[in-house]
Amino acid sequence: xxxxxxxxxxxxxxxxxxxxxxxxxxxxxxxxxxxxxxxxxxxxxxxxxxxxxxxxxxxxxxxxxxxxxxxxxxxxxxxxxxxxxxxxxxxxxxxxxxxxxxxxxxxxxxxxxxxxxxxxxxxxxxxxxxxxxxxxxxxxxxxxxxxxxxxxxxxxxxxxxxxxxxxxxxxxxxxxxxxxxxxxxxxxxxxxxxxxxxxxxxxxxxxxxxxxxxxxxxxxxxxxxxxxxxxxxxxxxxxxxxxxxxxxxxxxxxxxxxxxxxxxxxxxxxxxxxxxxxxxxxxxxxxxxxxxxxxxx
Amino acid sequence: xxxxxxxxxxxxxxxxxxxxxxxxxxxxxxxxxxxxxxxxxxxxxxxxxxxxxxxxxxxxxxxxxxxxxxxxxxxxxxxxxxxxxxxxxxxxxxxxxxxxxxxxxxxxxxxxxxxxxxxxxxxxxxxxxxxxxxxxxxxxxxxxxxxxxxxxxxxxxxxxxxxxxxxxxxxxxxxxxxxxxxxxxxxxxxxxxxxxxxxxxxxxxxxxxxxxxxxxxxxxxxxxxxxxxxxxxxxxxxxxxxxxxxxxxxxxxxxxxxxxxxxxxxxxxxxxxxxxxxxxxxxxxxxxxxxxxxxxxxxxxxxxxxxxxxxxxxxxxxxxxxxxxxxxxxxxxxxxxxxxxxxxxxxxxxxxxxxxxxxx
Amino acid sequence: xxxxxxxxxxxxxxxxxxxxxxxxxxxxxxxxxxxxxxxxxxxxxxxxxxxxxxxxxxxxxxxxxxxxxxxxxxxxxxxxxxxxxxxxxxxxxxxxxxxxxxxxxxxxxxxxxxxxxxxxxxxxxxxxxxxxxxxxxxxxxxxxxxxxxxxxxxxxxxxxxxxxxxxxxxxxxxxxxxxxxxxxxxxxxxxxxxxxxxxxxxxxxxxxxxxxxxxxxxxxxxxxxxxxxxxxxxxxxxxxxxxxxxxxxxxxxxxxxxxxxxxxxxxxxxxxxxxxxxxxxxxxxxxxxxxxxxxxxxxxxxxxxxxxxxxxxx
Numbered sequence: 001x002x003x004x005x006x007x008x009x010x011x012x013x014x015x016x017x018x019x020x021x022x023x024x025x026x027x028x029x030x031x032x033x034x035x036x037x038x039x040x041x042x043x044x045x046x047x048x049x050x051x052x053x054x055x056x057x058x059x060x061x062x063x064x065x066x067x068x069x070x071x072x073x074x075x076x077x078x079x080x081x082x083x084x085x086x087x088x089x090x091x092x093x094x095x096x097x098x099x100x101x102x103x104x105x106x107x108x109x110x111x112x113x114x115x116x117x118x119x120x121x122x123x124x125x126x127x128x129x130x131x132x133x134x135x136x137x138x139x140x141x142x143x144x145x146x147x148x149x150x151x152x153x154x155x156x157x158x159x160x161x162x163x164x165x166x167x168x169x170x171x172x173x174x175x176x177x178x179x180x181x182x183x184x185x186x187x188x189x190x191x192x193x194x195x196x197x198x199x200x201x202x203x204x205x206x207x208x209x210x211x212x213x214x215x216x217x218x219x220x221x222x223x224x225x226x227x228x229x230x231x232x233x234x235x236x237x238x239x240x241x242x243x244x245x246x247x248x249x250x251x252x253x254x255x256x257x258x259x260x261x262x263x264x265x266x267x268x269x270x271x272x273x274x275x276x277x278x279x280x281x282x283x284x285x286x287x288x289x290x291x292x293x294x295x296x297x
Numbered sequence: 298x299x300x301x302x303x304x305x306x307x308x309x310x311x312x313x314x315x316x317x318x319x320x321x322x323x324x325x326x327x328x329x330x331x332x333x334x335x336x337x338x339x340x341x342x343x344x345x346x347x348x349x350x351x352x353x354x355x356x357x358x359x360x361x362x363x364x365x366x367x368x369x370x371x372x373x374x375x376x377x378x379x380x381x382x383x384x385x386x387x388x389x390x391x392x393x394x395x396x397x398x399x400x401x402x403x404x405x406x407x408x409x410x411x412x413x414x415x416x417x418x419x420x421x422x423x424x425x426x427x428x429x430x431x432x433x434x435x436x437x438x439x440x441x442x443x444x445x446x447x448x449x450x451x452x453x454x455x456x457x458x459x460x461x462x463x464x465x466x467x468x469x470x471x472x473x474x475x476x477x478x479x480x481x482x483x484x485x486x487x488x489x490x491x492x493x494x495x496x497x498x499x500x501x502x503x504x505x506x507x508x509x510x511x512x513x514x515x516x517x518x519x520x521x522x523x524x525x526x527x528x529x530x531x532x533x534x535x536x537x538x539x540x541x542x543x544x545x546x547x548x549x550x551x552x553x554x555x556x557x558x559x560x561x562x563x564x565x566x567x568x569x570x571x572x573x574x575x576x577x578x579x580x581x582x583x584x585x586x587x588x589x590x591x592x593x594x595x596x597x598x599x600x601x602x603x604x605x606x607x608x609x610x611x612x613x614x615x616x617x618x619x620x621x622x623x624x625x626x627x628x629x630x631x632x633x634x635x636x637x638x639x640x641x642x643x644x645x646x647x648x649x650x651x652x653x654x655x656x657x
Numbered sequence: 658x659x660x661x662x663x664x665x666x667x668x669x670x671x672x673x674x675x676x677x678x679x680x681x682x683x684x685x686x687x688x689x690x691x692x693x694x695x696x697x698x699x700x701x702x703x704x705x706x707x708x709x710x711x712x713x714x715x716x717x718x719x720x721x722x723x724x725x726x727x728x729x730x731x732x733x734x735x736x737x738x739x740x741x742x743x744x745x746x747x748x749x750x751x752x753x754x755x756x757x758x759x760x761x762x763x764x765x766x767x768x769x770x771x772x773x774x775x776x777x778x779x780x781x782x783x784x785x786x787x788x789x790x791x792x793x794x795x796x797x798x799x800x801x802x803x804x805x806x807x808x809x810x811x812x813x814x815x816x817x818x819x820x821x822x823x824x825x826x827x828x829x830x831x832x833x834x835x836x837x838x839x840x841x842x843x844x845x846x847x848x849x850x851x852x853x854x855x856x857x858x859x860x861x862x863x864x865x866x867x868x869x870x871x872x873x874x875x876x877x878x879x880x881x882x883x884x885x886x887x888x889x890x891x892x893x894x895x896x897x898x899x900x901x902x903x904x905x906x907x908x909x910x911x912x913x914x915x916x917x918x919x920x921x922x923x924x925x926x927x928x929x930x931x932x933x934x935x936x937x938x939x940x941x942x943x944x945x946x947x948x949x950x951x952x953x954x955x956x957x958x959x960x961x962x963x964x965x966x967x968x969x970x971x
Contacts, residue, residue, distance in 0.1 A: 030769060037766070038783045041842065047809055048799045063812045111694035115717040120687025123769070130694070133702055137902055137952055139928060139945040141705035143712060143938050147719065148705070167697025174694070187382035190349050191443075195396030196370030205395075209386045228793045230905045235933055246794040250909055253798055261802055268795035275790055283782055286789070290846050291853035 045272075052266040059261050075270075078263030081252055084240050086267055089248035093271075094119065096158050096233075096244060098225040103165030104173050104222045105215055111168045112177035113203050117189060133171045146235060156238045161229075165222075173218045176293065180214035216288040220282045224275055245271045300324055300360065301346065301451060301483065307354030308341055308507075317507040318355070323485065323500075328477050331487045332494040333504035333530070339487045340455060342504070346485065347376050347453050359451070370396070375444035376453040380460055381436045383428040383443075387656070389415075390424040393443045407446075414445040417479070430629070434465050454486040458493060470496060491531050503527045525575055525652035534609060534621050536646070539593075543572040546657045553647075556614045560591045562645055566655050574655070577646030580609070580623035583638050590641040596620055598634050603627060610636070640648050705888035713870055713943035718936045730943035741944070743919045747833060750925065752900040759896055760889065762844040767851035768877070774912040781849065788845035792952055796839070797909035804835045829920035836921060839906050847892050854888035855881070886967040894959050901952055904929070924948060 051059045052074050054067040062068075100293045114120070115127050145229040149262060168174055192202045208215070233244045243251065249271055252264060279286065301323040306428035308316035316338045323329050331339040344350040346357060348369030357364045364372050383392050390411060397407045415421040418438040428436055437457060444452055457473075458466045472495055477484055488494060494501050495515045503510045503526075504519065511523040528536050544552035550563045555576055566576070583593075596612040610622040610630055622638060631637070647655040688695070711732055734741050766784060771776055790796055803809040806824030814820040823910035825831045858881065866876050907915065907923040915922030915930070928948070932941035 027774070030774065031770065034766075034774075034780055038780060041787055042783060044799055044803055044809065045786070045796075046793075047803075060807050060812070063809060063816060107693040107697070110690045110692075114687050114690035114694075116911045118683065118687040120684040120689060123687065125692065126695070126698075129698065133698070135898070135952075135956065136702075136706075137898070137945075137949055139925060141702060142709075142768055142945065143932055143942050144705035144708035145940070146932075147708075148700075150719070159654060164697060164701050166693060167701060169697050169701055185380065185382065186383060187380060187735060191376075191382035191384070192395075193349060193369050194347065194374070194376050196368075196399040196956070198970070199683065199690070201399065203945035206384060215944050224789065227787060229789075230794055230908070231647045231929075234908075235929075249794045249798060253801075253909065254912065264802075267732075268798055272793060272795045275793070276786075279782075279786065279789055283778075283842060287781065287785060287849055290849045293850075 003121050030131070048231070049269050052262065052269045054262065056260065056262045059265075072266075074260075074262035074266040077260065078267040078270075080265070081260070081263055082240065082248060082255065084243070085250075086248055086270070087243045087244070088241060089243050090270070092242060093227055093244040096161055097223045099158070099162045100165045100226040101219045101222045103162060104168075104170055104218060105146075107166050107168035108170065108173040108218065109177055109208065109211070109215065110203075111174045112181055113172070114209060116178055116181040117186075117202070117207065118199060130171050130174060134175060147237065155236055156242065157236075158242070160236045161226075161232050170222070172293075173222065176218060176289070177211070177214050179292065181209060184210055213285070216282070217285050220278055220285060221289060224278060227274060301485075302358045303342075303346075303355065304358070305355035306342070306345065306352060306357065308338070308345060308350065309353045315507050316345075316353075319507075319509055321502060321512065323483060326481050326483055327497045328484045328486065328497060329502060330494040331485065331502050331504055332489065332491060332498070333510075335489060336506075338502040339489075339504050343376075343453055343455055343485060343487045343596050346451075347374055348372055365409065373450040374445040374453060375449035375451075376455065377437075377440045379456045381428075381440040383436055383439055385428050388425055388427055389420065389431070389439050389442075392428070392439055392447050396443070396447055402535040410446045410448070411442075412594035414442040417445065417476075418442050426523050433461050434469060437461065437469060438629070441473075445480070450483060452482055452484045454484065456488055457486075458488070458490070458640035474495060482492070486581065491533065495531065501531075503530060522577075522646065523654050525577070525648045528577050528646055528648070528654075532579055532581075534623055537578045537580060537583075537620050538648075539576045539578065539614075539618050539620070541574045541576045541647075543568045543570055543574055545570050551647075556594050556616045556618060558592060558594055560642075562591075562642060562647060564647065565657050568649070568655060573650045575648040575650075575652070577648060578620075578640050579644065580621045583620070583622045583640050585622065585624065585636045585638055587637055590639050591645060593620070593638045593640065596622070596636045597636045598630060598632050598636065600632055601630050612636070614638075667704060709942045712939050713946050715939040716937075717939040717942075719938045720936070723939065726939070730940050731947075733940070734943060734947060736882060740919065740922065740927060744915075744922045744924045747915075747920065747922050748901060748924040750833060751837060751840070751903065752897055754834075754837045756893065756896045756900055757914045758837070758841045759844045759847055760845075760893060762841060763847035763892070764885075764889070766844070767848045767855055770848075770879070771852060771855045781852065784848055785845035791839065791843035792905060794905065794909055797906045800835060800839050800906070801910050822951060827917055829916075829918045832911070832920045836903075836906050836910065840900065840903070847896060850888060850892055851885070854885050858884050883968045887969060890959070890963055890967045894956060898952055900917050900923075901948065901955075 046065050047063065050065045050067055053070040053072065054062070055069065055071060055073070058068065111130070115123065115130070122147050145160070147156070149155050152159075154160050154163075188206055188210075191204055192206050197205065228246065230245075230246045230250070237243055237247060240248075242253065249264075249267055252267060301321075303319050303321040306319045306321075307314070319342065331342060333339050341350060345352050348364075348367065352365050359372055359374075383389075384395065387395065393411045393414060394407045397410065408433075411424075412421065414485075415424055418441060419440050420435065420442060423431060423435060423439070428439070431439065437460075440457070458469055461469060462619075470493060473486075486493075486497060491597055498515055500513065501515055501518050502512045505526055511518055511527045513521075516528060518531050522531065525538065530540070539555055541553045541555040544554055544559065546552075546564075546568050549565070550561050551568050552559055552561050553574065553576065578593075584590075594615045596610070598610055598612045598613055600611040602609040602611075605627065606625075608624045608626065608628045608630065610624065610628075612620055612622070614620055620638065622636075649655055671893075712723060714725060714727055715723035716726050716729075758776045770780055774780075787796075801808075804825035805811075806822075806827065808825075810825065810906075811822040814822050823831070825835050843849060862880050862884075863876055866880055871879065903923055904925040907921045907926050908929075911917070911921045911926075913930075915926045924944075925948075928941050931937045931944060
């Protein structure tokens with residue numbers, strides 16, 4: 001019973017509605033359709049990657065996916081295309097994303113633990129408020145937050161991007177962890193109490209070790225969303241040395257206009273690459289993460 | 298060793314009273330079983346003793362010391378949970394040593410205790426495995442082992458057999474009994490299964506709706522149930538209850554009108570003539586060979602169950618009341634036939650309208 | 658043997674508070690663990706929410722003082738701001754087009770994939786990928802090129818049909834639709850949620866229906882769809898709220914202008930311009946609250962009307 005409750009697959013053991021008697025012709029047709037749609041869907045991305053290896057002249061003349069004369073010239077141009085090398089911007093993105101992951105895991109797991117495992121006055125009140133913040137658009141608090149950070153002297157640094165994550169500002173992850181923690185049998189907490197543990201030890205030695213699936217999911221989503229974040233760096237980072245990869249890319253578009261698509265695609269490919277790698281490694285985790293948020297309503 | 302005493306223990310959740318005043322004393326080394334239907338509060342009572350639920354009223358003392366406010370791990374108690382509550386991410390060894398590590402016991406001492414407990418339970422070969430690699434019976438032993446290493450004065454068991462299949466249940470029941478004999482610690486055991494209660498207990502505490510209905514040895518409970526509830530709860534098949542009306546009461550006895558007949562039963566209480574009574578008869582005490590005692594008349598057989606070692610007959614008496622009879626061995630009885638049934642007077646139980654026993 | 662036990666060997670090292678008992682009702686532990694969130698809630702959510710409402714009643718520019726102007730900002734929004742209405746128009750069009758289309762594609766593909774085909778996880782991953790990368794600047798940049806006058810789409814159209822297309826993103830009457838397309842392209846995450854929902858429908862319902870003679874189409878409309886309504890509802894609400902908040906694609910494709918001629922002026926983009934380009938913090942706060950109200954109104958309406966079409970089986 002304990003083990004079953006802890007397996008995180010919410011999809012994968014349901015039965016796909018394989019309707020019997022689907023004729024082979026229909027199947028083939030369906031397949032062909034799906035393949036066609038997939039191809040169409042991915043084509044722009046594939047073309048972008050391919051084009052990053054093409055000389056400029058070819059980009060505007062060929063829709064093909066194989067460069068006739070592959071070259072990494074565009075990458076070289078793009079890397080040093082701005083006053084600061086793209087390497088710096090990747091580095092900034094990496095630092096910010098990793099810090100955000102740490103912050104989210106730390107603060108959101110603590111909040112989720114409090115909401116699910118500890119009893120204290122006002123718990124359901126705060127929980128309702130937390131759920132409320134999930135629905136609230138961040139634009140309502142955007143400007144005062146900016147003013148606050150301005151007065152603190154934090155604008156033009158990574159602090160406004162990172163510190164809030166240590167304060168569990170991403171209620172979505174609290175929600176995700178709450179759902180998961182609820183699946184951990186309470187008897188384990190009780191056995192730990194009988195074993196002499198207080199709330200902290202139960203959190204560290206029982207709950208967290210059993211939560212690796214949700215922690216991993218939260219970490220990967222945190223990283224991806226932070227890496228892809230454009231708005232917050234846009235308003236808080238002013239100096240080009242501090243830019244993230246996304247900001248760098250946008251600046252690059254501005255400066256090159258329509259003149260150097262090759263290097264633009266090269267840098268674009270590079271900014272998408274980490275996401276793609278994470279995707280390949282953690283596909284199952286990501287997909288199940290999304291599925292569970294949709295299902296547990 | 299230790300005694301445990303519950304004094305006017307109450308438990309409420311908001312406006313809901315779960316436990317309404319329980320007094321109980323448990324002697325050192327006793328095996329006490331809390332038994333009762335679901336919702337009677339037996340688990341809650343156990344958890345209050347364990348320290349997992351705060352006590353709303355009354356006093357709990359262990360070894361003469363008040364324990365209401367003491368932390369669970371400091372009461373000298375260990376608990377075996379219904380679904381074992383083994384830490385899935387820890388090995389069997391770790392599961393057993395976790396509590397001792399938390400108490401900062403030195404490693405050699407921990408190792409000694411774990412291995413000794415593993416030896417008693419014959420799980421030494423499983424020490425490196427994780428719970429999910431174990432069978433239900435093995436997990437249960439690890440749960441017991443985890444309790445043993447704490448060297449507690451009192452063991453608490455919360456329905457430990459309910460997750461096992463029938464065959465394993467019997468086997469494990471025997472092992473728990475043996476464990477009690479070997480270790481000699483006080484054990485408090487909660488179950489809804491009256492067979493477990495009867496076979497394991499030195500003393501049974503029957504609970505209903507937060508109150509103790511009766512507290513006694515298994516045979517006391519079986520032979521002299523304090524009320525209709527206890528009488529019907531213990532014993533399988535369930536005791537028959539026939540409506541009866543008190544006739545005149547003369548010294549030492551009352552005449553009882555039952556199933557169109559009259560009989561005389563010895564009692565030592567006053568009963569008003571005309572009072573409505575319940576006559577309790579255990580199926581296994583009813584005979585069909587006419588050897589005297591209280592005659593119940595003709596039973597029309599409605600249904601028969603042939604179990605091989607036992608035959609259960611369901612039927613109706615002359616006045617339409619149902620009666621179940623449990624006979625030894627195999628009998629050639631079929632539905633529609635009739636039987637003359639009787640029961641020895643000393644096997645009769647009389648209950649008044651409120652359900653309380655009328656003593657004899 | 659076990660007989661010589663002493664409680665002291667098992668004494669805990671954790672001295673819980675107040676009388677030596679840890680129970681679940683220990684407020685200290687609860688608030689201790691909740692502390693980071695509580696600080697964040699007051700400092701970064703509640704405080705700013707109240708402050709932004711206050712700011713919306715001032716003419717704060719980020720510098721100097723915030724002078725009270727009462728409801729002036731709101732009045733201006735309602736009566737004297739053509740760009741506001743343009744932004745509303747653009748945003749609503751975007752929402753009303755992209756959300757239903759996304760839902761339809763997501764549902765259609767989910768149903769198709771749920772037929773017990775081989776390679777389900779392969780297709781699922783492929784369809785999900787656009788969702789994952791779609792929000793990034795890189796893809797917005799790519800889209801800009803694809804739909805440019807000399808872009809990929811026009812190259813393909815020329816090659817296949819000899820058709821010379823216009824610059825889709827520079828043309829005010831088509832620019833918004835490129836953004837809609839970008840949004841719909843990312844239907845993968847909704848599809849995954851639908852797939853999970855489909856998996857939860859018990860197989861025996863379909864079997865019973867087959868025995869009753871219901872064909873596949875009938876099964877879909879009478880069994881699948883009704884049982885999926887909670888998931889559809891959830892998806893619709895989330896997608897709509899997200900669509901109202903869309904920003905990056907419009908910003909990158911229009912270079913932050915919302916152009917050409919404000920044809921891609923998403924509401925959030927307008928807000929950004931007012932706050933961070935024109936330094937009208939007070940006014941932008943008012944705009945923010947109008948957005949909050951719109952989203953709140955929409956959400957409330959959704960939940961109220963849900964009972965008429967969403968099937969819950971508790």
